[in-house]
Amino acid sequence: MTTKPSIAIIGAGHAGLILALGLQDKGYQVTLVSDRTPEQIATGRVTSTQLLYPAARGIEREMGLDFWQESAPAGEDLTVTVAGPDGGLDFTWTAPYRPGPAASVDYRVRIPFWMNTFRRRGGRLLIASAGVAELESLAASHDLTIMSTGKGEIGKLFEKDKARCTYDTPQRYIAAVYVDGLQTPQRIATEITVIPGIGEFFFLPVLTITGPANLLMFEGRMGGPMDCWDGIDTPADYLRQAKTLVSKFMPWNADRVADVTVTDDNAVLRGCYPPTVRKPVATLPSGRKVLGMADLVVLNDPITGEGANNAVKCAKTYLEAIVEQGGDPFDEAWMNRTFDAYWEYAQWATAYTNIQLEGPQHVRDLVRAGTQSQTIRQWHTDSRSYPEDFFPAWADVDEAHALIAKHTAPAVAGS
Numbered sequence: 047m048t049t050k051p052s053i054a055i056i057g058a059g060h061a062g063l064i065l066a067l068g069l070q071d072k073g074y075q076v077t078l079v080s081d082r083t084p085e086q087i088a089t090g091r092v093t094s095t096q097l098l099y100p101a102a103r104g105i106e107r108e109m110g111l112d113f114w115q116e117s118a119p120a121g122e123d124l125t126v127t128v129a130g131p132d133g134g135l136d137f138t139w140t141a142p143y144r145p146g147p148a149a150s151v152d153y154r155v156r157i158p159f160w161m162n163t164f165r166r167r168g169g170r171l172l173i174a175s176a177g178v179a180e181l182e183s184l185a186a187s188h189d190l191t192i193m194s195t196g197k198g199e200i201g202k203l204f205e206k207d208k209a210r211c212t213y214d215t216p217q218r219y220i221a222a223v224y225v226d227g228l229q230t231p232q233r234i235a236t237e238i239t240v241i242p243g244i245g246e247f248f249f250l251p252v253l254t255i256t257g258p259a260n261l262l263m264f265e266g267r268m269g270g271p272m273d274c275w276d277g278i279d280t281p282a283d284y285l286r287q288a289k290t291l292v293s294k295f296m297p298w299n300a301d302r303v304a305d306v307t308v309t310d311d312n313a314v315l316r317g318c319y320p321p322t323v324r325k326p327v328a329t330l331p332s333g334r335k336v337l338g339m340a341d342l343v344v345l346n347d348p349i350t351g352e353g354a355n356n357a358v359k360c361a362k363t364y365l366e367a368i369v370e371q372g373g374d375p376f377d378e379a380w381m382n383r384t385f386d387a388y389w390e391y392a393q394w395a396t397a398y399t400n401i402q403l404e405g406p407q408h409v410r411d412l413v414r415a416g417t418q419s420q421t422i423r424q425w426h427t428d429s430r431s432y433p434e435d436f437f438p439a440w441a442d443v444d445e446a447h448a449l450i451a452k453h454t455a456p457a458v459a460g461s
């Protein structure tokens with residue numbers, strides 16, 4: 047039996063762990079490097095809202111990695127609501143996720159469990175904040191070194207791909223708080239509310255360290271009235287600010303949040319970052335090459351909730367490419383090819399997200415058309431699993447209006 051190539055993965059986040067566990071399952075020797083222990087992650091702060099749509103959940107299930115299929119509260123539907131210019135509710139529609147629900151498992155639950163599973167199955171888990179020296183040592187002792195460090199500083203070793211970057215600056219100020227006590231309908235939806243020109247609200251079910259709960263996320267346009275989280279530090283501050291924003295911008299939901307409490311003191315986050323695409327291969331001082339994956343190379347704003355879904359799909363693409371390569375070297379050409387295969391998918395998630403950030407009139411028309419057409423509602427919901435399906439309509443005014451005309455009465459277009 048020939049020995050399988052050895053693989054080093056730096057960054058034990060969503061993407062790095064799926065790849066590590068997937069390779070381990072196929073008999074590869076994997077070294078996984080994490081800057082935090084499982085215990086530190088479990089007892090640390092939340093970092094995301096990590097909602098997975100049905101396609102990504104399906105991949106995790108097929109790989110035997112969805113340990114929370116039963117315990118994670120199911121988001122059966124997508125509900126989209128838009129506020130009107132007078133501050134009242136303009137319209138709302140709901141459509142079911144297919145073929146099954148969306149769900150969010152707090153990374154403080156998911157990541158430590160996966161890390162311990164990797165370790166229990168014989169994987170080598172190193173706890174270190176990897177710098178260039180560690181990368182050199184790993185690249186020298188492994189056949190392939192992959193960096194999956196998300197927004198970590200070390201990712202700056204990878205050159206920005208200016209041709210693929212739309213922005214140099216953050217487009218939203220983001221805040222989130224995990225809560226108990228949110229009033230929800232019996233059939234739970236993932237809820238998105240757009241306040242045109244101001245920002246977006248998200249209410250999502252989540253499985254967190256204290257059990258099933260909900261989370262509230264806020265995306266404020268930079269410099270606007272929802273970009274108001276400076277100086278918000280304690281959980282009580284977060285809660286107060288969250289309730290204030292709900293009362294001010296979606297007063298029809300004020301009662302639903304009246305009695306919410308924070309699930310635990312670390313269940314709050316805030317910050318902002320510029321969406322960035324990087325070149326997939328970095329060269330270490332020794333000349334050795336390392337390959338980037340997931341958020342490190344394609345970092346989008348969370349407005350569309352595609353990043354964790356991308357992480358799953360990137361891990362699947364890289365896993366298949368590694369296995370297909372057999373015993374052949376993982377040279378720079380292979381690295382570029384492997385990223386290109388991922389970009390074939392990720393370019394659509396990126397374009398979909400960036401257009402959603404801008405919210406042009408034809409996209410607003412497409413969203414409004416969901417009130418009149420079940421087909422269009424379902425298209426919005428299904429396409430979250432497969433963002434390519436949003437196109438060409440999402441990017442093209444004529445295509446958008448042709449789609450609307452096909453499925454609705456003519457009065458919707460241009461409203």
Ligand SMILES: Cc1cc2nc3c(=O)[nH]c(=O)nc-3n(C[C@H](O)[C@H](O)[C@H](O)COP(=O)(O)OP(=O)(O)OC[C@H]3O[C@@H](n4cnc5c(N)ncnc54)[C@H](O)[C@@H]3O)c2cc1C
Nearest residue numbers: 057059060061081094095097176196198340341353354355
């Ligand atoms: C507020 C917010 C809400 C979001 N909501 C959603 C959502 O609802 N749905 C969705 O699909 N996506 C969402 N995302 C995006 C999603 O969380 C990310 O796209 C996803 O976590 C990316 O996975 P990753 O493995 O690339 O990076 P990460 O999950 O960030 O993992 C990177 C890991 O590398 C580690 N690391 C960093 N530097 C080093 C180093 N030098 N040495 C060792 N380890 C290192 C980090 O500690 C981390 O554990 C959201 C993001 C944010 C910020």
